[in-house]
Each structure stands twice: as structure tokens, then as C-alpha cells.
């Protein structure tokens with residue numbers, strides 16, 4: 001029986017290994033982590049992450065051929081294939097701070113593999129890493145002087161949160177990069193055999209190591225660039241009376257461009273896009289390509305601009321001050337169908353409004369008060385470290401309350417900011433909400449999910465990203 005071990009039981013390691021276990025009953029899969037609470041949660045009824053469909057997959061395999069454990073050494077030493085799916089945060093200190101990937105966790109995982117291995121192994125990079133990481137890892141592994149042979153493969157993950165199980169069941173492609181030697185090709189084939197249990201052969205792409213590593217960064221850069229492109233257009237739409245949904249539709253019907261991933265928004269969030277582009281920018285700079293670095297940096301600059309533009313719209317619309325005004329925040333997760341708040345645009349928007357002394361009442365169906373308070377007090381990039389190494393939240397932001405109901409959040413509020421596209425926000429009773437609010441009552445739709453015309457009929461003043469402006473907003477001072 002092939003034995004797989006995955007180091008890192010997070011958003012990627014957990015779901016990916018659960019699906020491998022489901023689809024390959026003949027393979028034994030152990031997912032290991034240094035975080036005791038995380039492993040305890042994987043072994044309980046309350047899984048550590050919310051992902052549609054995940055519960056069913058885990059329930060079917062756990063205890064059969066899927067195991068979660070903190071005994072990293074035992075499972076690594078027994079495995080034929082070791083996936084490494086640990087955090088690769090942005091460095092906060094020293095060389096490359098604010099841009100380069102921090103490979104501390106990766107390196108410590110590699111050292112454990114080197115130390116405890118007693119047989120040959122295939123080591124698979126699942127984490128998103130800088131190009132050429134495989135070379136560094138190879139050096140750590142082959143310096144063990146025990147005569148054990150390691151083959152390194154790059155097998156980046158392309159799943160998106162909220163649709164992880166769907167993406168894993170039916171991936172656009174699985175990418176495997178390896179050495180162009182007979183041993184490298186043999187290792188590629190061994191990993192291909194695992195995926196071939198459910199992924200059609202023509203969707204399993206094989207490349208050299210560096211192409212696989214770079215393709216992951218490139219794919220995220222292209223995706224994020226689409227959002228920044230559409231968001232840049234949304235600002236121009238507001239200035240000209242064009243409608244971003246109509247423009248995106250017209251542009252996306254060109255088959256060379258395609259209709260997906262063109263939704264104007266308050267900005268992209270999530271643990272990957274910003275981190276991976278910063279990483280790409282750093283790699284370009286290190287390779288003497290400042291123009292290329294500058295090009296990709298612009299994707300992040302537009303994203304930051306979009307978030308601050310949104311805050312400015314809110315403040316400018318409400319007579320240039322939100323001091324002591326209650327603002328309801330509907331949605332805090334970085335997208336719907338996840339409880340993940342890493343780099344969510346809600347953090348920047350909330351911080352911007354708090355900077356103008358607003359009082360915030362936040363509701364998200366999947367995010368806890370503790371998480372929101374931690375996010376609003378945590379330093380940039382601290383979120384991307386293993387849970388037990390993250391700072392606790394000793395101070396709470398007093399102007400913030402977190403409630404478990406959208407009606408409660410909006411009661412007596414002056415304005416509502418919709419920051420996550422949760423389906424339930426589309427069908428709220430906005431008439432009831434309007435009646436309970438201060439007047440004039442504002443809705444700022446950062447996700448373009450409400451029917452602005454209907455809300456205007458009720459009496460709301462509505463701002464929606466990239467849509468023709470309400471007469472009220474047109475008269476407000478110019479914003480940047």
C-alpha cells in the first residue's frame with residue numbers, strides 16, 4: 001500500500017489529502033501538523049475550516065485511510081510520498097522584508113524529513129514557493145549523508161477557497177514538475193498514478209521543476225491582474241456614467257478574454273494573491289528585472305487604491321465625517337462560503353472607517369468575534385503563521401461590536417457596507433432594515449449584489465462599485 005504523508009493540515013493540506021484518500025482507497029494518507037488544536041479539530045465533528053462538501057469527504061475516509069496526527073516524525077518516516085503544505089508567509093523582517101517569501105516553515109519541514117527518513121522518498125512541494133525553492137530543499141535533503149535518495153517534485157495547488165472540494169474533484173489541470181532525469185521522470189509517474197485515480201490523463205500536465213513553480217505564481221498574478229483591471233475600470237465607470245457589469249460583460253464575451261473573474265469589487269483578498277505577487281515582484285527584482293517587478297506591483301497598488309477609494313466614498317457621502325456614526329459591516333470573510341479572513345478587504349475598510357472614528361457593528365455568518373478582533377489588531381502578515389505562533393488579541397477595538405444577525409447589525413445604523421457577497425445578503429428584508437436605520441440611510445455595496453434601484457425606491461442612498469452614481473454622490477467632493 002502506498003503511504004502518503006502531508007506536512008501541514010491547513011486550507012490546502014486538509015482538503016487535498018481528504019480528496020486523495022477518498023479517490024484512492026488503496027493509498028494510506030496521514031496529515032500531520034505542529035498545531036495541536038488544529039489536529040484535534042480535524043479529528044472532531046467541528047473541522048478547523050469551513051468548506052462546502054468537506055465534512056462528507058472527511059467523514060467517509062477518516063479512520064479508514066485518512067488520519068490526522070501531531071506525530072510528524074512517525075508518519076514522515078513511514079511515507080513513500082511526503083507532501084509539504086506549510087505556510088509560506090511574506091517576510092516581515094530582514095532581507096526582502098515585506099516582499100520575499102519566508103521559508104522558515106518549509107525549511108524546518110525539510111529538515112525533519114532529512115532527519116527521520118530511513119528509506120527513499122518523493123518530496124512534493126504543495127506550498128506556493130519562490131522559483132528555485134526545489135533546489136534549496138534538495139540541498140537540505142541530500143546533505144543527510146545517510147545514502148537515502150530524495151526526488152523533489154513541484155505540484156502547486158490551484159484550488160480556490162469556498163469551492164475547494166469541487167475544484168479538487170474536477171481540476172482544470174494538475175501540474176507536476178520534476179527533474180528531467182530517469183529518476184525524476186519515475187517520481188513524476190508515481191505522483192501521476194495517484195491523481196490518475198480520478199483526474200483524466202490529459203489534464204495532468206508535466207513540466208520541469210522551475211516551470212511548475214513559476215506557473216503557480218504566474219497563474220495567481222494573471223488572476224489578480226484581471227480583478228485589478230476590472231476595478232481600475234470601475235473607477236472610470238463611476239466618473240463617466242458607464243456601468244462596470246455591462247462593460248465586463250461586453251469585454252468578457254470576446255472568447256479570447258472570457259467571462260470569468262471579471263466582477264468589480266471592493267478589492268481582492270485572501271491568503272494568496274497579494275503574498276504571491278509580492279513574492280513574484282521580489283524574484284523579478286533579484287533577477288535584475290525592475291520593469292517587470294514594477295508591472296506586477298501595480299496590480300497590488302490598484303487593489304489598495306480600490307479599498308481606500310471605497311472608504312473615501314463612504315466618508316464623503318456621509319457629510320465628510322463618520323465620527324461616532326454607527327456603520328453596519330455585512331460580511332468580513334474575503335469571499336463567500338468561507339470563514340477565512342486572511343487579507344480580507346474588510347480589514348482595510350474597517351480600519352479606514354475606524355480611523356475616521358466610526359462605530360462598527362459587524363456581522364458575518366462564518367467569522368467569530370475573536371477572529372475579527374484579532375484581525376483588526378494584528379500586524380500586517382502576522383496572520384500567515386501557524387495558529388499557535390500568532391499573537392493573541394490582548395486589546396480589543398472598543399468601537400467594534402460583532403453580532404450574529406444582519407438586522408441587529410443594521411439597527412440604528414447610518415450606513416451599511418456590504419463587504420462579502422454572502423447569498424443571504426441578497427434576500428434581506430431591506431424595507432425592514434431601512435425603517436430601523438437613521439436617515440438618510442446609506443448602502444455601500446462593495447460586491448454589487450443588491451438591486452440598487454429597488455433599494456433607492458425604498459429610500460436608501462446607494463453606492464455600488466462601478467455603477468452610475470446616485471445624484472447624492474455626484475454632488476459630493478471629488479475623492480481619490
Ligand SMILES: NC(=O)c1ccc[n+]([C@@H]2O[C@H](COP(=O)([O-])OP(=O)(O)OC[C@H]3O[C@@H](n4cnc5c(N)ncnc54)[C@H](O)[C@@H]3O)[C@@H](O)[C@H]2O)c1
Pocket residue numbers: 007008009010011012013032033034035038072085086087088105106108109126127128129157158159160161271272384385386387
Ligand atoms: N489557502 C489556499 O487557498 C491556497 C491555495 C493554493 C496554495 N496555497 C499555498 O499552500 C500553502 C499552505 O497554505 P494554507 O492556506 O493551507 O496554510 P495554513 O496556514 O492553513 O496551513 C499551514 C499549516 O502548516 C502547519 N505547519 C507549519 N510549519 C509546520 C511544520 N514544520 N511541521 C508541521 N506543520 C507545520 C501550520 O501549523 C498550519 O496548520 C501556502 O504556501 C499557500 O500559499 C494556499
Ligand SMILES: O=c1ccn([C@@H]2O[C@H](COP(=O)(O)OP(=O)(O)O[C@H]3O[C@H](CO)[C@@H](O)[C@H](O)[C@H]3O)[C@@H](O)[C@H]2O)c(=O)[nH]1
Pocket residue numbers: 128157158159160161162220223227260261262263264265266267268269270271272273334335
Ligand atoms: O471576479 C472576481 C473574482 C474574485 N474576486 C476576489 O478575489 C479574491 C480571491 O478570490 P478567489 O480567487 O476566488 O479565491 P482564493 O481562494 O484566494 O483562490 C485564489 O488563490 C488560490 C491560492 O493560491 C489559488 O489556488 C486559486 O486558484 C486562486 O483563485 C476574493 O477576495 C474575491 O472576492 C473579485 O473581486 N472579483
